[in-house]
Amino acid sequence: MNKKPILVIFPHPDDESFGVAGSLIQWSNQGIPVTYLCLTLGEMGRNMGSPIFATRETLPMHRKQELQEASRLAGIKDLRMMGYHDKTIEFEDKDALADVFIHVIHELNPQLVITFYPGYSVHPDHDACGAAVVRALEKLPSQDRPLLHCVGFSHNIVDDLGKPDVIRDVSDVIDQKLAVLAAHTSQTAPIIKELKQNPSLQERFKTEEFWTYSFDQ
Amino acid sequence: MKPIEQHLVQPLIDTFKNKQIYVHLETTNGAYATHTDQTFHSAGAFIRNAQVEFSQGKLTGEGPFRVGLKMELGWIYAEGLTDFEIDEKGRLLLAGHNREGKLAIALELSEHPF
Numbered sequence: 001m002n003k004k005p006i007l008v009i010f011p012h013p014d015d016e017s018f019g020v021a022g023s024l025i026q027w028s029n030q031g032i033p034v035t036y037l038c039l040t041l042g043e044m045g046r047n048m049g050s051p052i053f054a055t056r057e058t059l060p061m062h063r064k065q066e067l068q069e070a071s072r073l074a075g076i077k078d079l080r081m082m083g084y085h086d087k088t089i090e091f092e093d094k095d096a097l098a099d100v101f102i103h104v105i106h107e108l109n110p111q112l113v114i115t116f117y118p119g120y121s122v123h124p125d126h127d128a129c130g131a132a133v134v135r136a137l138e139k140l141p142s143q144d145r146p147l148l149h150c151v152g153f154s155h156n157i158v159d160d161l162g163k164p165d166v167i168r169d170v171s172d173v174i175d176q177k178l179a180v181l182a183a184h185t186s187q188t189a190p191i192i193k194e195l196k197q198n199p200s201l202q203e204r205f206k207t208e209e210f211w212t213y214s215f216d217q
Numbered sequence: 218m219k220p221i222e223q224h225l226v227q228p229l230i231d232t233f234k235n236k237q238i239y240v241h242l243e244t245t246n247g248a249y250a251t252h253t254d255q256t257f258h259s260a261g262a263f264i265r266n267a268q269v270e271f272s273q274g275k276l277t278g279e280g281p282f283r284v285g286l287k288m289e290l291g292w293i294y295a296e297g298l299t300d301f302e303i304d305e306k307g308r309l310l311l312a313g314h315n316r317e318g319k320l321a322i323a324l325e326l327s328e329h330p331f
Contacts (some may be wrong), residue, residue, distance in 0.1 A: 044263070046247050046319040047314075055302060056241070056323045057331070087263070088249070115296060117293050142227040154252070203303075 004033055007146070008076075009133050011039040011116075011125040013067035014184040019151040020114060021074050021180040022170025023200065023208050028075025029173075035078040035108055037101070038067060039129060041176060042187070044086040048190040062186050070183035073176065080104075090128035094135055097128075098103050101136035110146045113137065117152035117211055138215060149210035157211075164209035171206040173212035178205065218300035218312060223284050226301050228286065229309050230274040233326045240267045240286075241325040242295060266330050269293065281313055284324055295324040 006027055010016055014037060024034050041060040048054045054062050061068065064081065071079040082100070084092065105113070118130035130150060137145050149166055170177060182192045197203050246259040271286035271293070278296075285294040297313035304310055306327070313322040325331070 044243070044245065046245060046321070048314065048318060049322055050318055052218065052300075052314060052318050055304065056243075056302055056312065056320065056325065057308070057310060121251045125248075155255075 001029075001030065001032060001112060005035055005108045007034045007100065007104065007110040007113045008034060008036045009039070009115045009129060009160070011084070011123075011129045012042045012045075013038055013040075013063045013070070014042070014055050014181075014187050015116075016076075017068070017070060017124070017177075017181040017184060017188070018205075019153075020208055021070075022205070023114075023168050024074045024076060024175050024190045025173040025180070026168075026170060027194040033078065034074075034076045035080065035104070036071060036076045036078075037080050037082055037104065038091060039082045039084045039192065040086040040125070042086050042178065043069070045187060048185045048206065049186045054186055058187065063184070066184045066186060069116050073180045073183055084110075087125060088109065092128070092132075093130070097132035097144040098136035098139060101133055102139060105140070105146065110205065112147045112149060114149050114151070114210070117150035117161070117213070120150075120152035120154040120157040134213065137213075142215065144146055145215065148213040148215075150213050152211060159160075161211055162193050164211050166210040166212060168208045168210075169206065170208055174202060174206055181205075221276070221280065221298060221301050221311070222279070223276060223282075226272040226282075227276045227305060227309070230276060230286075230326070231308065233271070233289065233328070234274055235270065235272060236328065237268060237270055237331050239267045239327045240269050240293065240330050241323060241327075242267075242293065244295075244322045245320065274316055284311060293324075294307070297322045300326065 042063045043060045115133040116126040116130035218297040243263040250257045250259045273287040277283045282298045283296045298311045300312050302310045311324045315321050
């Protein structure tokens with residue numbers, strides 16, 4: 001791959017950990033700069049730590065620190081916390097959001113953008129984030145448009161879109177990836193415990209799958 | 218947070234009585250509930266910084282607890298509350314955590330905007 005930046009856009013701290021952290025670590029190891037726009041601080045999360053250590057009011061502060069640590073472990077040098085509020089992305093003005101993304105795309109000239117596949121990503125924030133990224137890229141002339149890889153996990157995604165066309169083996173960095181996941185302590189402590197007790201569950205974290213978004217549809 | 222006890226929390230609610238206060242109220246079953254169980258009807262509500270004044274506020278139940286706030290023109294209530302805290306800003310935080318420790322409901326009162 002060339003060394004042009006990669007731009008990752010997700011709504012919640014920890015969205016980057018499950019689906020793409022292994023790819024981010026590999027790119028970072030190759031010297032490819034990654035910029036991560038994290039739209040919210042996951043203020044509305046239901047997990048308050050296990051055992052509970054956060055309140056509704058202190059959760060954003062904890063999740064901000066977790067996000068900074070997770071980003072450091074994933075090799076992300078440019079983390080931008082965008083200040084939106086959890087669970088409100090779908091109620092924001094989509095074009096205004098797209099314009100924020102276009103501004104960053106003009107600044108970075110990325111080779112690749114990563115987000116959620118709109119309509120196939122279960123959480124309304126995921127779908128709205130992906131839809132605004134698609135809108136942003138649609139506004140660019142096709143020759144200036146970076147490649148768009150989408151993460152998705154709704155039950156109907158394979159029926160509708162077919163299998164993911166990009167499958168990346170990240171088993172060589174699985175320990176680092178799990179460390180990124182573990183950094184989001186307030187959210188992931190029970191999952192990390194399970195993965196340690198039953199290492200076979202780690203298998204699904206060893207590949208990362210993406211659907212390349214086609215703008216001709 | 219600490220487990221709610223009637224004799225500790227009722228006096229705290231009373232300190233917010235007959236004042237212009239700000240309320241945070243939310244209920245949630247999580248954004249993935251229907252993904253996990255397709256028969257599940259996901260529902261929730263969220264209001265932050267509603268400015269209200271109540272003349273009577275009551276904590277009831279044996280635990281989980283309920284709180285009702287009577288306003289001049291209406292009501293606010295929350296059920297399923299289990300834990301409370303007065304935070305460093307003097308706000309009364311009430312929360313209901315389910316068996317897995319996940320937040321199911323929050324009712325918070327503050328004299329200043331959240």
